[in-house]
Amino acid sequence: MLINELKEIVKIEKDVVSFLKSLSLNRKEKTAFVKEVKELRNIVFERKDSTKKTKWGIEYSSNPTHSDQQQQTMNLVCFLLYNKTDARRIFSNNNFLISKKVINEILPWFAPKWYSDLVNEANPWDLDYDLLIYLQEQEYLEPSKELIIAKLPNAIVDSTWVDGVHKVSYKPEVLLRNEVTLETHIWYLFEEDSGINFLDVWIKTIVDFTSKGHLNRKKVLIATIYTATKGFNQTLSGWFFELLLKLNPTKEEVLMLQDELFSALNSPHSKVVNTVLKYFKIAAIAKEFKYIIFIENASILLSSEVKSVVNSTLMILDKIAKTHKSLQIDICKKATEALLNTDEKIQVRAAKIINKYGDATNEELAAEIEMYTDALLYASKEIISDYIHTDPTELEDDISETVEMEVLSEHTRLPVYETFDDLIFFVSQVLANNEMYHIDLLLMYLPKLNLLITKDNASRLAPILKRAFDLSFSHEWNSQIGYIESMAALYINDLGKEIVKKYPTELSNFWKYRDKKFKEDTWRNGSKKEYLRRFESHSIPYYVYNLHRFLFAYSLGNIRNKRTIPVLSTPTHAPCWIAPEVFLDRMLDIQKQGGQFNLYDFQIGLGRIPLTEMTTEISRKIDQINEKEIRLVLRYHFGGIDFDNCKIIESKFWLQSILTRKNPANITRFETITSTNLQFQIAMYEWSCKPRENTYKVYDYQSRKDVKKTIIEKQLKFNNFIRKTHTYSSPLEKIKNFFNKKVNKKAFDDDNIYKFIYFKREQYVTTILAHDDIKFLYLAPNNPGPYLAQIIHNNMKESKFYDENSKKNMVNVLKGLYEIWYRKDYSETTYLFLATGFLCSDKVAREIAAEIWIKTTSEHTMNHTLLGYAIGKLQFGEYAPMKRFTDIFGLNMFNISKTHNLHLFELTDAIIKEMNDTPMRGLKKLLELFLELKRKFPNIDISVGVTQKLRIWKTSKTLEKVIEKLI
Amino acid sequence: MATNTLNYQYNALSSLQNTNGQENLLLSKFNEVHKGNSPCFFWGKLNNPYELSRCLITLSNIVQSSFNLSPFQLGLLKDPIVTAGNNQIRFEGFSHCAGVYARVDVLENGQDGEFIENGTTNVDFNTPLISELGKIKKNDDLILSVGKKEVGFHKEGESFIERKVPLPTKWIKGLTTVQHYFSESDYALTLSRIQALQLFKSIPSGKVKTDYFLIKRGSKYMFSPLKAKNAVCIGGIHRLKLVQPLIPLINELKIYPQKDMQSVTFILCFNELNLVFSVSRDFWRGFSGEGAALEALIEDLPDSLVKAFDNYSFTNQEFNPTLLSFEAGIDISKIDKLATKLSAMGLLGYDLDKNGFFYRRLPFKLERILSLNPRLKGAEKLLEENKVNITSKKDNEIEARVEGSGVQHYVILKGETQKCTCTWFSRNQGERGVCKHILAVKKMAKSL
Numbered sequence A: 001m002l003i004n005e006l007k008e009i010v011k012i013e014k015d016v017v018s019f020l021k022s023l024s025l026n027r028k029e030k031t032a033f034v035k036e037v038k039e040l041r042n043i044v045f046e047r048k049d050s051t052k053k054t055k056w057g058i059e060y061s062s063n064p065t066h067s068d069q070q071q072q073t074m075n076l077v078c079f080l081l082y083n084k085t086d087a088r089r090i091f092s093n094n095n096f097l098i099s100k101k102v103i104n105e106i107l108p109w110f111a112p113k114w115y116s117d118l119v120n121e122a123n124p125w126d127l128d129y130d131l132l133i134y135l136q137e138q139e140y141l142e143p144s145k146e147l148i149i150a151k152l153p154n155a156i157v158d159s160t161w162v163d164g165v166h167k168v169s170y171k172p173e174v175l176l177r178n179e180v181t182l183e184t185h186i187w188y189l190f191e192e193d194s195g196i197n198f199l200d201v202w203i204k205t206i207v208d209f210t211s212k213g214h215l216n217r218k219k220v221l222i223a224t225i226y227t228a229t230k231g232f233n234q235t236l237s238g239w240f241f242e243l244l245l246k247l248n249p250t251k252e253e254v255l256m257l258q259d260e261l262f263s264a265l266n267s268p269h270s271k272v273v274n275t276v277l278k279y280f281k282i283a284a285i286a287k288e289f290k291y292i293i294f295i296e297n298a299s300i301l302l303s304s305e306v307k308s309v310v311n312s313t314l315m316i317l318d319k320i321a322k323t324h325k326s327l328q329i330d331i332c333k334k335a336t337e338a339l340l341n342t343d344e345k346i347q348v349r350a351a352k353i354i355n356k357y358g359d360a361t362n363e364e365l366a367a368e369i370e371m372y373t374d375a376l377l378y379a380s381k382e383i384i385s386d387y388i389h390t391d392p393t394e395l396e397d398d399i400s401e402t403v404e405m406e407v408l409s410e411h412t413r414l415p416v417y418e419t420f421d422d423l424i425f426f427v428s429q430v431l432a433n434n435e436m437y438h439i440d441l442l443l444m445y446l447p448k449l450n451l452l453i454t455k456d457n458a459s460r461l462a463p464i465l466k467r468a469f470d471l472s473f474s475h476e477w478n479s480q481i482g483y484i485e486s487m488a489a490l491y492i493n494d495l496g497k498e499i500v501k502k503y504p505t506e507l508s509n510f511w512k513y514r515d516k517k518f519k520e521d522t523w524r525n526g527s528k529k530e531y532l533r534r535f536e537s538h539s540i541p542y543y544v545y546n547l548h549r550f551l552f553a554y555s556l557g558n559i560r561n562k563r564t565i566p567v568l569s570t571p572t573h574a575p576c577w578i579a580p581e582v583f584l585d586r587m588l589d590i591q592k593q594g595g596q597f598n599l600y601d602f603q604i605g606l607g608r609i610p611l612t613e614m615t616t617e618i619s620r621k622i623d624q625i626n627e628k629e630i631r632l633v634l635r636y637h638f639g640g641i642d643f644d645n646c647k648i649i650e651s652k653f654w655l656q657s658i659l660t661r662k663n664p665a666n667i668t669r670f671e672t673i674t675s676t677n678l679q680f681q682i683a684m685y686e687w688s689c690k691p692r693e694n695t696y697k698v699y700d701y702q703s704r705k706d707v708k709k710t711i712i713e714k715q716l717k718f719n720n721f722i723r724k725t726h727t728y729s730s731p732l733e734k735i736k737n738f739f740n741k742k743v744n745k746k747a748f749d750d751d752n753i754y755k756f757i758y759f760k761r762e763q764y765v766t767t768i769l770a771h772d773d774i775k776f777l778y779l780a781p782n783n784p785g786p787y788l789a790q791i792i793h794n795n796m797k798e799s800k801f802y803d804e805n806s807k808k809n810m811v812n813v814l815k816g817l818y819e820i821w822y823r824k825d826y827s828e829t830t831y832l833f834l835a836t837g838f839l840c841s842d843k844v845a846r847e848i849a850a851e852i853w854i855k856t857t858s859e860h861t862m863n864h865t866l867l868g869y870a871i872g873k874l875q876f877g878e879y880a881p882m883k884r885f886t887d888i889f890g891l892n893m894f895n896i897s898k899t900h901n902l903h904l905f906e907l908t909d910a911i912i913k914e915m916n917d918t919p920m921r922g923l924k925k926l927l928e929l930f931l932e933l934k935r936k937f938p939n940i941d942i943s944v945g946v947t948q949k950l951r952i953w954k955t956s957k958t959l960e961k962v963i964e965k966l967i
Numbered sequence B: 001m002a003t004n005t006l007n008y009q010y011n012a013l014s015s016l017q018n019t020n021g022q023e024n025l026l027l028s029k030f031n032e033v034h035k036g037n038s039p040c041f042f043w044g045k046l047n048n049p050y051e052l053s054r055c056l057i058t059l060s061n062i063v064q065s066s067f068n069l070s071p072f073q074l075g076l077l078k079d080p081i082v083t084a085g086n087n088q089i090r091f092e093g094f095s096h097c098a099g100v101y102a103r104v105d106v107l108e109n110g111q112d113g114e115f116i117e118n119g120t121t122n123v124d125f126n127t128p129l130i131s132e133l134g135k136i137k138k139n140d141d142l143i144l145s146v147g148k149k150e151v152g153f154h155k156e157g158e159s160f161i162e163r164k165v166p167l168p169t170k171w172i173k174g175l176t177t178v179q180h181y182f183s184e185s186d187y188a189l190t191l192s193r194i195q196a197l198q199l200f201k202s203i204p205s206g207k208v209k210t211d212y213f214l215i216k217r218g219s220k221y222m223f224s225p226l227k228a229k230n231a232v233c234i235g236g237i238h239r240l241k242l243v244q245p246l247i248p249l250i251n252e253l254k255i256y257p258q259k260d261m262q263s264v265t266f267i268l269c270f271n272e273l274n275l276v277f278s279v280s281r282d283f284w285r286g287f288s289g290e291g292a293a294l295e296a297l298i299e300d301l302p303d304s305l306v307k308a309f310d311n312y313s314f315t316n317q318e319f320n321p322t323l324l325s326f327e328a329g330i331d332i333s334k335i336d337k338l339a340t341k342l343s344a345m346g347l348l349g350y351d352l353d354k355n356g357f358f359y360r361r362l363p364f365k366l367e368r369i370l371s372l373n374p375r376l377k378g379a380e381k382l383l384e385e386n387k388v389n390i391t392s393k394k395d396n397e398i399e400a401r402v403e404g405s406g407v408q409h410y411v412i413l414k415g416e417t418q419k420c421t422c423t424w425f426s427r428n429q430g431e432r433g434v435c436k437h438i439l440a441v442k443k444m445a446k447s448l
Helices: A003-010 A017-022 A027-044 A068-081 A084-091 A098-105 A116-121 A130-139 A145-158 A172-176 A179-188 A201-211 A216-228 A236-245 A253-256 A260-262 A270-283 A291-302 A307-323 A325-340 A344-357 A363-370 A378-383 A398-402 A420-430 A437-451 A458-473 A481-503 A507-521 A527-532 A543-560 A580-592 A599-607 A616-622 A628-637 A651-661 A662-676 A733-740 A761-768 A774-779 A785-795 A802-820 A828-839 A843-858 A862-877 A883-894 A898-914 A924-938 A944-953 A957-966 B049-065 B127-133 B168-184 B192-201 B239-248 B303-312 B321-328 B336-345 B364-370 B376-385 B423-428 B436-447
Strands: A048-055 A057-064 A157-162 A165-170 A687-700 A705-718 B003-010 B015-019 B022-027 B042-046 B081-085 B089-094 B098-108 B111-114 B119-123 B143-147 B162-167 B188-193 B212-217 B222-223 B232-234 B252-258 B261-269 B275-282 B349-351 B356-359 B388-393 B396-405 B409-414 B416-418
Touching: A003 A027, A003 A068, A003 A580, A003 B192, A017 A068, A017 A098, A017 B042, A027 A084, A068 A084, A068 A098, A084 A116, A084 B388, A098 A420, A116 A145, A116 B022, A130 A145, A130 A179, A145 A157, A145 A172, A145 A179, A145 A201, A172 A179, A201 A216, A201 A236, A216 A236, A216 A253, A216 A260, A216 B127, A236 A270, A253 A260, A260 A291, A260 B275, A270 A291, A270 A307, A270 A862, A291 A307, A291 A862, A291 B239, A307 A325, A325 A344, A325 A363, A325 B192, A344 A378, A420 A437, A420 A458, A420 A481, A420 B049, A420 B409, A420 B423, A437 A481, A437 A543, A458 A481, A458 A527, A458 B127, A458 B409, A458 B423, A481 A507, A481 A543, A481 A774, A507 A527, A543 A599, A543 A774, A580 A599, A580 A616, A599 A651, A616 A628, A628 A651, A628 B119, A651 A662, A687 A862, A774 A785, A774 A802, A785 A802, A785 A828, A802 A828, A828 A843, A828 A862, A828 A883, A843 A883, A843 A898, A862 A883, A862 A898, A883 A898, A883 B222, A898 A924, A898 A944, A924 A957, A924 B409, A944 A957, B003 B222, B042 B376, B049 B089, B049 B098, B049 B127, B049 B143, B049 B239, B049 B261, B049 B275, B089 B168, B098 B168, B098 B239, B111 B143, B168 B275, B168 B336, B168 B349, B188 B192, B192 B222, B192 B232, B192 B239, B192 B252, B232 B252, B232 B261, B336 B349, B336 B356, B364 B396, B376 B436, B388 B436, B409 B436, B416 B423, B416 B436, B423 B436
Parallel strands: B022 B143
Antiparallel strands: A048 A057, A157 A165, A687 A705, B003 B162, B015 B022, B042 B111, B042 B143, B081 B089, B081 B119, B089 B098, B098 B275, B188 B252, B212 B222, B212 B232, B252 B261, B261 B275, B349 B356, B388 B396, B396 B409, B409 B416
């Protein structure tokens, strides 16, 4: 029996080759033997799991049951007997196929048919190019293109470890060992991505081999240029064009390879295009240069976003125009396309070409230029003024004239749900976070739905309950929702528990599903316990979520007591506004039902009413409110009473109205009466941006320990920032206070929603999920300052972001701010936040900041001086590169309308006024844009402060010219 | 992901060769479904070689691109499809992720040649060919041959080039779904070349996750990250960069948003040549996952009708339901939703410019295409397993319970309104087609 013989060989670890050589099997015998071999192999490769107790706990390990030698023996047997499918299964993830034993002792007398295919497929790690060539020479292997590409790049370096030191040696001679390398293999590297760019030494090698004549220079040049159109990534394309630069083609070669170079212009990578243009600049005046084709291609080049590409193209067009007079008008027409560029230098260069070679009487050319007049900057317009016969289109000004801010419009009115069906389909989508205000509406509508549930319709709730249940216990990440949705799921779960008790038969399916899930989750054994806990006893990830928790709990109270006391803070208009009449109706409804409103609900609700002046309707409703002080608060809130005539007993009722009306005298009086400081609630902080020394612990690799390192960082900081206002009194303190009667009853006693608007940096970047952040902002849309101050303090000390999450939060909050911004008198902190939006490192955030400016300028709700002050003061401390602001300025904010331009002038003036006497980098562009605006409004004077600043800056050579034009 | 293997078998590599000062573009063809015998569909001159070659390079970039797949999947190139007939040639293709669709339409006057046979076929797009296309100049004479005209150059039936690629069903499904989206898209505006250049300059750099909106600021159009009333919405705006190099060459740019903003289509108009470019709602959401055409698919159409349609139609022919019903002797009422069903089966394409469907049969086996809609299959399974229970049916109102996993879903159909309590519907509110529960109820209601 062969198998027994083999078992013995394996057992005593005897060499198997002679046994293999002696095998002579017919097909049937082979099939039977292979079956036995497979079984034996399984045994030999079996592993044994073991556990060991250590002081750290139980350690699991898995060990082979047979020696390496025994396993090797089995592999050799399999190599000889297995078909391709079986062999692929065991040899594709290791180096066995190219092991010395196989190559030296088996392949000389037996090579399986599949050998070459499997080596190509497996791409063994240990197979190097030398060995690949050897196998090819011996005709064991027909290497595929992919295998050659994988192995050739490393062929010219030898990487070894000698005494623990990594040594790399260069051995280009390996390429000369076999003709096939330079005749065929090396050219594959120009065809596909081989990672050749990770070895810089290849550039030297190819250049050397070309100069020594081992490689045909023309062929190398063509192959290199053609890499531009192979779809390579930026780095690889850049690497090949670095090679081209090192090969340094002569002018004659460039002319000879024009077709190839023209096709390289289709590359999406600027390094490629720039390199081609560099050579074309040299060749452009030669007779053989295919200038017609260049002019044809110029349109694509002139619309490039890369300035150097546009500049080089214009330079070449200039050269062609100089030598080919008959084409001058065509070239001028082409050059007009660069007039769309917002860079002044480029526009001027194009304008100069037109001025130099054009003919102002040529109607076609004039018509072409006419199309670009709206985009022309002053300097270029002056150069080609002969061609411009009409004024640029007057900017429409109707935007600013007609747009009036309407917070409570029909367009933003939220739907009202009444029927069971309406409510059930609304509730079923809340957990998907389809709209930001859905959670707010849920607080109002779930108690309403609760009262409509009957035996007949209870089963319809099962999918909602299941979804809430699944969300509470699923471990899957869902980027579409925030933690507040998870809280909503817990809140719905509590309703579920109530109605399942009441309608067990109708909801039996859900009940069974729930039990099944609990059983599946036994290893954790926590789900059931968690589920059974009441909403109120679940923890929240951080303090700032408290307000939502209170609201959910308040609404749950309604559900448990089977009532529908209105939730005052439920919005009536998107995204978070409440119509004053509806708010008052809800107050009256609560009064009618004999209920008490919840203080936080009242404060949030009142803060969500857009600033409204008293009307007869509002006054009538206020009159019906029983509680005298609330009546007074509401009268004051709608401007119907002078605050000086109001008697304050419960300060907590007044707070939101004081903060909404933002009357400085009223605020001072309130603070005096209540012996409180509202600095935190108004977010009124002094701030500065300057270089600051910060010390960090960093790991030092040489000394192998943490060391302290001081780094100077330009940081924005609030000088007198209040982290939080609230500290909980211990029960003992509370009792003491009660008996000592120390508490000033009139004092503002911290019972206000703002005490929850607090978080730490690490919580902002990790715990607060995107989507939740906007919901926090919407808690106080009339007074977003305290929340934004927290973001500035935690996230915007520097203009770059700590991680993707904080970037996303910034974009979200700016989007939220865009939605709610409706008044000019937001606090300085709010304007500072917007200013950081303009300067932060995320372009989307900057664009949204610009959109806020555009919208609020149209609606006359922007304080341009205050925004300019904030941006200028930030830039005094070089908070961010100026380019971030000037790019947005030029592309998004300039030339929107006459009014926008006027206010942009005002904004820029305010920015410059605050900036440092030492001009920062990138300032020239800002001044150029300021000059464009000044030229649009020659009658408006630059402010005195700015004129003084410009005089100081004039000493800078780069700024001198533009400042001369300004003053 | 369900994956089939498509085995492209070409007789020769596509190539561009210069003979006697004339550029000859041979597009080697392959079709799983053989209809007709000619090895060549079209042979003739193309009148706008420079722009066409740039459009084809862009199309090649699109079929090679992917916005949500891994580099491994990216490496497997799917070949574009060419449809020739009725004096028009169309080249169409999809990105790997099935979120970007492009079609190059050579209009009637854009070619001067012979349509030897009508049909649709895969064509080989290889890297050297794309390299060569970059060399085409404005005044070159470009001869296109879809399939080799001279038989005998190679042995008939023998394949020289064979390329196996896993063909994700989503790719074909996307090709069919996008046509339906076109039919639901309305013309919004036309931009001049200069306006289009300004617009494309406002595309933010990098991969953008936020939605962008097309707005007009002052005299120029631009993309803004903030939602504006009635503004065209574009998700995954970075995908538009694929066509950015073509913008300097266009005459004008037309924009067609889908009615629910689930896709946006741009038509880049050149002389006698259009490039239709469409992006799905989001870069991570291909057209394939959308259920736009599902409702039409629940219509049971007799095989004879589909067969009749296939027989009476020729490539690129405008789809005319009335004519079809007359010629095939079929009741017009049955043809009501035929167009949607046929486009979902890969038999119709949609021409936005002409505002109508045209016949073109995708070069894939019909069974591949028909087995693609999981939601439809899901609905049919629900019916088979008797999991649908219509509890009330009045004139215009149906209420039903449909068994889901663990719980029963509640479905209500009331006039135009249709709602379900399942997760899919709750999340998408019908914007991405209805859920399998609604589909099942509708199908059952039809049979009642």
